[in-house]
Amino acid sequence: MVVQAFAFYLFAGILVTSALMVITARNPVHSVLFLILAFFNAAGLFVMLGAEFIAMILVIVYVGAVAVLFLFVVMMLDINFKDLRKGAMHYIPIGIIIGGILLFELSMIYSYWQFAPTISNIDLPTDQFADVSNAQALGLVLYTDYVFPFQVAGLILFVAMVGAIVLTLRVRPGVKKQNISEQQARKASDVLEIKKVTTGTGV
Amino acid sequence: MENLNIMTLLPEIFLAITAMGFLIAGVMQGNKSTDVLCWSSCLSFVIAAALLLRIDWDTQYLLNNMLVSDKFSMMLKLFIVVGLTATTALSVRYLYFERIARFEYPVLIIFSGIGMMFMVSANNLLSLYMALELQSLSLYVLAAFHRNSLRSGEAAAKYFILGALASGMLLFGISLIYGFTGSLDYQIIASSLKNAELIAPGFTIGMVFVIAALVFKVSAAPFHMWTPDVYQGAPTSVTAFFAIVPKVAALGVLIRLLFEPFAMAESQWTQILYFVSIFSLLFGSFAAIAQSNIKRLIAYSSIGNMGYALIGIIAATPQGIGAVLLFLFIYMVMTAGTFSILLYMRRDGISLERISDLSGLSKTHPVLAYSMAALMFSMSGIPPFAGFLSKLFIFNAAVASGHFVLAVIGVLASVVAAYYYIRIIKVMFFDEPEDEFDGNMSLEKRLVLLFSIIFVVGFIFKPNALLDSAMSSAKVLFM
Numbered sequence: 001m002v003v004q005a006f007a008f009y010l011f012a013g014i015l016v017t018s019a020l021m022v023i024t025a026r027n028p029v030h031s032v033l034f035l036i037l038a039f040f041n042a043a044g045l046f047v048m049l050g051a052e053f054i055a056m057i058l059v060i061v062y063v064g065a066v067a068v069l070f071l072f073v074v075m076m077l078d079i080n081f082k083d084l085r086k087g088a089m090h091y092i093p094i095g096i097i098i099g100g101i102l103l104f105e106l107s108m109i110y111s112y113w114q115f116a117p118t119i120s121n122i123d124l125p126t127d128q129f130a131d132v133s134n135a136q137a138l139g140l141v142l143y144t145d146y147v148f149p150f151q152v153a154g155l156i157l158f159v160a161m162v163g164a165i166v167l168t169l170r171v172r173p174g175v176k177k178q179n180i181s182e183q184q185a186r187k188a189s190d191v192l193e194i195k196k197v198t199t200g201t202g203v
Numbered sequence: 204m205e206n207l208n209i210m211t212l213l214p215e216i217f218l219a220i221t222a223m224g225f226l227i228a229g230v231m232q233g234n235k236s237t238d239v240l241c242w243s244s245c246l247s248f249v250i251a252a253a254l255l256l257r258i259d260w261d262t263q264y265l266l267n268n269m270l271v272s273d274k275f276s277m278m279l280k281l282f283i284v285v286g287l288t289a290t291t292a293l294s295v296r297y298l299y300f301e302r303i304a305r306f307e308y309p310v311l312i313i314f315s316g317i318g319m320m321f322m323v324s325a326n327n328l329l330s331l332y333m334a335l336e337l338q339s340l341s342l343y344v345l346a347a348f349h350r351n352s353l354r355s356g357e358a359a360a361k362y363f364i365l366g367a368l369a370s371g372m373l374l375f376g377i378s379l380i381y382g383f384t385g386s387l388d389y390q391i392i393a394s395s396l397k398n399a400e401l402i403a404p405g406f407t408i409g410m411v412f413v414i415a416a417l418v419f420k421v422s423a424a425p426f427h428m429w430t431p432d433v434y435q436g437a438p439t440s441v442t443a444f445f446a447i448v449p450k451v452a453a454l455g456v457l458i459r460l461l462f463e464p465f466a467m468a469e470s471q472w473t474q475i476l477y478f479v480s481i482f483s484l485l486f487g488s489f490a491a492i493a494q495s496n497i498k499r500l501i502a503y504s505s506i507g508n509m510g511y512a513l514i515g516i517i518a519a520t521p522q523g524i525g526a527v528l529l530f531l532f533i534y535m536v537m538t539a540g541t542f543s544i545l546l547y548m549r550r551d552g553i554s555l556e557r558i559s560d561l562s563g564l565s566k567t568h569p570v571l572a573y574s575m576a577a578l579m580f581s582m583s584g585i586p587p588f589a590g591f592l593s594k595l596f597i598f599n600a601a602v603a604s605g606h607f608v609l610a611v612i613g614v615l616a617s618v619v620a621a622y623y624y625i626r627i628i629k630v631m632f633f634d635e636p637e638d639e640f641d642g643n644m645s646l647e648k649r650l651v652l653l654f655s656i657i658f659v660v661g662f663i664f665k666p667n668a669l670l671d672s673a674m675s676s677a678k679v680l681f682m
Binding site for chain 1: 219223226265266267269270305307310311314317318321329330333334336337340341343344347348350404408
């Protein structure tokens with residue numbers, strides 16, 4: 001238990017600190033690197049919960065793809081973050097006022113907050129799938145109980161793809177493209193012409 | 204899987220397959236096939252409507268209770284399909300005039316239509332979220348469809364960012380509800396609320412977030428900020444689409460949520476909707492007065508109209524919900540008619556969107572002027588037009604369940620709103636005429652306008668046919 005508690009506080013502590021660093025770091029590249037650190041620690045927490053599939057997905061998708069993409073975008077776009085911050089200073093008073101009101105309201109709610117009473121009306125999915133791995137459990141429900149959201153998710157991704165093409169694809173006329181079959185079909189006789197040039201006359 | 208009633212979802216499946224087929228055809232044929240694809244998608248909407256009428260309208264739960272198919276959802280699906288047909292037909296020529304005719308346009312419209320049809324029959328918060336995203340994502344792309352126009356891009360960016368925020372609120376609310384009731388299924392949420400002695404504050408907060416997100420989608424004040432800018436910036440054909448169809452779906456979702464899973468929390472959500480309704484009524488009528496752009500004016504008018512629809516929901520009786528259904532359909536028809544005129548308005552190849560561009564329409568195009576006048580009178584709720592009856596039923600329901608204050612505010616707001624509707628009529632009939640519009644009105648616009656005028660004028664002679672079916676579909680929610 002001590003080891004578990006130690007691991008939890010270690011992951012959670014680093015997660016919160018690195019999340020703070022994401023928004024406070026002056027250099028945006030550092031922010032993204034801290035974000036990656038935060039993802040890794042969150043994955044650690046998921047492993048501790050027994051959700052190893054989500055942990056792996058988090059590392060592969062978020063660290064492997066999204067964060068690296070962020071890094072590229074941040075490095076390629078020349079955004080002057082100092083100028084962005086200048087405008088933000090202007091709004092700090094109103095931000096503090098709104099934040100204060102929210103904090104007040106949240107504390108009001110918290111003063112008579114009840115945590116959910118024991119919920120009786122669900123059969124926890126973990127009971128059904130106690131002895132199978134995460135990925136297997138997901139596979140068992142994804143194509144049966146949740147086939148509708150799964151299919152609609154497919155449609156959403158399809159629309160996203162169509163949308164990206166609609167908004168960015170531009171057909172530019174007159175662009176020279178490589179046509180390999182044409183290149184291969186060229187014969188020397190089509191393009192080369194050998195002329196006899198007599199000395200001193202030119203072509 | 205014995206209750207795999209795939210036949211009940213046939214209209215949606217049919218539309219999904221046609222959309223994919225159209226996309227393939229479009230890729231093969233290029234953008235020159237846009238008009239063919241638009242007309243074919245109109246045809247496929249008509250086929251979908253025919254399928255909807257053929258299938259069983261009795262209540263049944265589908266696909267592991269993810270969806271429900273009952274009279275209420277079928278009625279709304281029918282409204283959605285009718286609206287989609289009208290907007291697709293209206294937009295074909297506009298796309299060519301604005302040089303934005305690309306074959307993805309009808310495909311995106313169909314996909315958003317599928318999303319809306321799934322939305323109104325969602326029976327689980329997860330399927331609700333997925334359907335909502337399918338619909339919104341297509342709408343974001345459509346708003347940006349005029350790629351070379353700065354305004355269109357701005358409209359789409361605003362819509363996307365605020366829409367993403369609303370989705371975030373929806374998800375946050377759903378997660379709270381899940382935590383406090385233990386399920387995403389509408390029936391289980393309802394029963395767990397029934398069993399609890401008192402509703403936990405955490406659940407109420409979640410419900411407030413969900414309602415706020417949906418109110419954003421129906422663009423009622425105070426979540427209306429995006430509406431005028433998006434309506435103005437988006438291509439007019441897309442504005443017509445935005446004004447006509449998605450509201451039906453979003454209100455349908457809201458009604459089902461309020462009366463099925465959240466039915467026990469009625470005293471809580473009534474307070475919220477009370478405020479939202481009054482705010483939309485007042486904001487929609489007062490802010491529209493200063494507008495000179497017709498698209499912005501319609502945006503504010505739609506905000507106000509959503510206020511009326513919410514009055515019917517607050518009444519919380521089958522009568523009130525039936526009145527809302529009828530109101531939505533009449534609003535849809537009137538808006539379609541108005542846009543058929545708006546989309547025709549262009550001089551020297553430039554589309555017109557200022558109110559002053561209508562001046563003297565009675566001299567140059569008398570038929571159009573009289574049609575527009577009928578539509579505007581109907582919008583402002585002057586008898587004997589359909590708009591009057593639709594408001595009357597709503598106020599009736601509100602008074603019947605004792606919401607006198609709301610009814611009085613609604614009537615006062617419609618008096619204020621009458622000012623800007625009738626100002627359009629004044630501009631058309633009493634101002635100096637300007638040049639004629641380009642060309643003749645195309646056949647499909649004439650048809651839409653004709654249908655809408657016949658409906659608006661003739662509704663008073665036979666209101667019962669539609670009213671009865673609206674009432675009987677509303678009753679399903681209260682069983």
